[in-house]
Amino acid sequence: MIAARxxxxxxxxxxxxxxxxxxxxxxxxxxxxxxxxxxRGKTTLLKCLVGLIKTSAGTLHLPDAIGYVPQGFxxxxxxxxxxxxxxxxxxxxxxxxxxxxxxRTIAAAALADLGIERFARRLVxxxxxxxxxxxxxxxxxxxxxxxxxxxxxxxxxxxxxxxIVLHVLHxxxxxxxxxxxxxxxxxxxxxxxxxxxxxxxDGDRHAVGPIAQTLTEGHxxxxxxxxxxxxxxxxxxxxxxAMIPVxxxxxxxxx
Amino acid sequence: MDSAVQAEDSxxxxxxxxxxxGVTTALVLLLLAAAGVAxxxxxxPVGFWDLMTIAGGWFGIGPGxxxxxxxxxxxxELVRAPRVLVAALCGAGxxxxxxxxxxxxxxxxxxxxxxxxxxxxxxxxxxAILLVLGAAALIGLAFVFxxxxxxxxxxxxxxxxxxxxxxxxxxxxxxxxxFGALVSLLTYLADPNDTLxxxxxxxxxxxxxxxxxxxxxxxGALILFGLPxxxxxxxxxxxxxxxxxxxxxxxxxxxxxxxxxxCVTAITASTVAIAGIVGWVGLVVPHLARMIxxxxxxxxxxxxxxxxxxxxxxxxxxxxxxxxxxIPLGVLTAIIGAPIFGVLLRRTQRKGWEA
Numbered sequence: 001m002i003a004a005r006x007x008x009x010x011x012x013x014x015x016x017x018x019x020x021x022x023x024x025x026x027x028x029x030x031x032x033x034x035x036x037x038x039x040r041g042k043t044t045l046l047k048c049l050v051g052l053i054k055t056s057a058g059t060l061h062l063p064d065a066i067g068y069v070p071q072g073f074x075x076x077x078x079x080x081x082x083x084x085x086x087x088x089x090x091x092x093x094x095x096x097x098x099x100x101x102x103x104r105t106i107a108a109a110a111l112a113d114l115g116i117e118r119f120a121r122r123l124v125x126x127x128x129x130x131x132x133x134x135x136x137x138x139x140x141x142x143x144x145x146x147x148x149x150x151x152x153x154x155x156x157x158x159x160x161x162x163x164i165v166l167h168v169l170h171x172x173x174x175x176x177x178x179x180x181x182x183x184x185x186x187x188x189x190x191x192x193x194x195x196x197x198x199x200x201x202d203g204d205r206h207a208v209g210p211i212a213q214t215l216t217e218g219h220x221x222x223x224x225x226x227x228x229x230x231x232x233x234x235x236x237x238x239x240x241x242a243m244i245p246v247x248x249x250x251x252x253x254x255x
Numbered sequence: 256m257d258s259a260v261q262a263e264d265s266x267x268x269x270x271x272x273x274x275x276x277g278v279t280t281a282l283v284l285l286l287l288a289a290a291g292v293a294x295x296x297x298x299x300p301v302g303f304w305d306l307m308t309i310a311g312g313w314f315g316i317g318p319g320x321x322x323x324x325x326x327x328x329x330x331x332e333l334v335r336a337p338r339v340l341v342a343a344l345c346g347a348g349x350x351x352x353x354x355x356x357x358x359x360x361x362x363x364x365x366x367x368x369x370x371x372x373x374x375x376x377x378x379x380x381x382x383a384i385l386l387v388l389g390a391a392a393l394i395g396l397a398f399v400f401x402x403x404x405x406x407x408x409x410x411x412x413x414x415x416x417x418x419x420x421x422x423x424x425x426x427x428x429x430x431x432x433x434f435g436a437l438v439s440l441l442t443y444l445a446d447p448n449d450t451l452x453x454x455x456x457x458x459x460x461x462x463x464x465x466x467x468x469x470x471x472x473x474x475g476a477l478i479l480f481g482l483p484x485x486x487x488x489x490x491x492x493x494x495x496x497x498x499x500x501x502x503x504x505x506x507x508x509x510x511x512x513x514x515x516x517x518c519v520t521a522i523t524a525s526t527v528a529i530a531g532i533v534g535w536v537g538l539v540v541p542h543l544a545r546m547i548x549x550x551x552x553x554x555x556x557x558x559x560x561x562x563x564x565x566x567x568x569x570x571x572x573x574x575x576x577x578x579x580x581x582i583p584l585g586v587l588t589a590i591i592g593a594p595i596f597g598v599l600l601r602r603t604q605r606k607g608w609e610a
Binding site for chain 1: 358361362363483486487488489490492493495496497499500501502503504505506507510511514549550551553
């Protein structure tokens with residue numbers, strides 16, 4: 001779906017690479033997490049993957065259409081949720097066209113798929129953070145792109161909404177075979193739904209691979225520069241891992 | 256935005272397509288009523304039935320011209336009809352231009368005047384009058400300098416691919432001041448007996464010397480450049496999301512915006528060339544329209560055009576009937592528009608500048 005060979009990015013007239021020497025592949029149907037401390041180029045890399053900016057080095061193979069989910073709205077106009085979701089059809093509609101009944105059906109189906117069809121007539125300005133995130137995901141879904149790229153989809157959400165959004169993304173990947181790429185600050189979120197992850201460190205250092213081999217105590221400790229411990233949970237039918245930063249000596253001593 | 260609640264109310268009223276048709280019908284009826292009043296009132300009043308008889312004649316119904324007095328017919332058809340038509344077309348064009356600019360600059364507080372199109376076009380037109388180049392050159396130069404002014408504002412105000420409201424307004428002030436100074440220079444250089452009064456009265460704005468040639472010019476500009484704008488009104492919705500988001504949705508942002516900007520400039524320049532600087536219409540009317548149909552540009556653009564036509568006819572009728580001597584149009588639109596703008600500014604500022 002996406003193949004990156006030795007890609008790098010630096011701003012014009014700048015010698016400093018934001019990131020460099022990145023190679024990874026994102027397979028169709030995968031959930032792919034991108035992690036890294038602030039300022040290591042997560043957002044820049046995401047913009048490259050969406051096609052908003054061009055890489056300065058290497059080769060990057062991207063699909064034709066991408067469903068992009070930004071962190072929030074920035075329009076000053078109080079559009080309805082339906083208006084916003086219809087905008088996901090921009091590629092099909094074109095510059096001089098208007099949405100037709102078919103586009104409306106697709107948009108309504110996207111809202112229904114996420115269980116938020118009751119929002120259709122509401123104004124986006126009246127939505128909560130979690131509701132906005134769901135509307136933006138519905139818009140990406142309406143674009144019918146095979147891949148969805150999300151910029152920290154859980155960043156501004158409360159505990160409950162974080163779980164809801166993660167669950168929706170996981171379900172879209174499993175049920176529709178949608179490829180999902182997301183940046184996140186929570187190793188936990190990647191552990192819960194991602195199949196593979198990319199850890200962005202300084203300059204050209206990075207780790208990439210299946211989630212179990214990438215999001216390890218060692219890698220995360222190294223990445224964020226603080227000791228991290230894994231905790232295993234047994235849910236009966238499945239097992240899960242939680243990554244916990246260890247800030248105090250007292251916790252360090254605990255099992 | 257502050258109008259969110261109102262917009263929701265209006266959605267409740269104008270939400271479905273059937274109700275959308277109702278709003279459109281009401282706006283068309285308003286326009287017809289405004290035109291009817293404008294055709295009948297004035298220093299020589301024409302009665303309702305006489306007006307109906309003349310209007311019937313235009314559509315081949317009834318006796319038409321033969322059914323009324325010669326003077327009635329002359330006043331309505333030769334004097335007032337072209338004036339009302341020019342006013343309607345200019346009002347529709349300016350409101351359409353303003354609604355488009357507000358969409359693509361993602362800010363409900365911009366208009367053709369604020370981003371320098373008007374002052375640029377004024378300089379071009381004044382230059383054509385000073386050099387006695389004729390009507391075609393006046394339109395052409397008004398267009399070229401209007402576009403130049405917008406380009407300067409756009410480039411100056413752009414930061415990291417966005418045009419923040421403060422930069423936009425400041426760049427607009429700078430460019431307007433520059434072209435204002437250049438217009439002053441032209442009036443200083445102009446012949447006090449000949450080109451000077453021509454420039455001054457043209458700048459103040461008026462539909463007084465309307466003719467069917469002028470109707471044809473503005474109508475031509477509206478068809479050539481207004482129809483593309485109406486066709487790309489969904490694209491204007493997309494541009495109002497901001498460059499990055501629109502680009503990510505697959506919109507060719509730069510191309511779409513330039514097409515829209517060129518259309519807006521051509522429409523504004525044609526109205527400036529015909530009627531001088533008629534400010535505030537492009538700023539105020541889209542706001543009124545947004546209160547009726549909501550912010551969706553698919554509805555907003557046609558509604559703005561219809562409402563702008565009615566508004567312009569009404570203002571022009573007041574301008575020529577309120578006092579024995581005509582009030583310059585630009586003066587009147589500013590007297591009405593500036594206070595409305597002030598109110599909008601306060602209301603929006605409470606919600607923060609950054610759009």
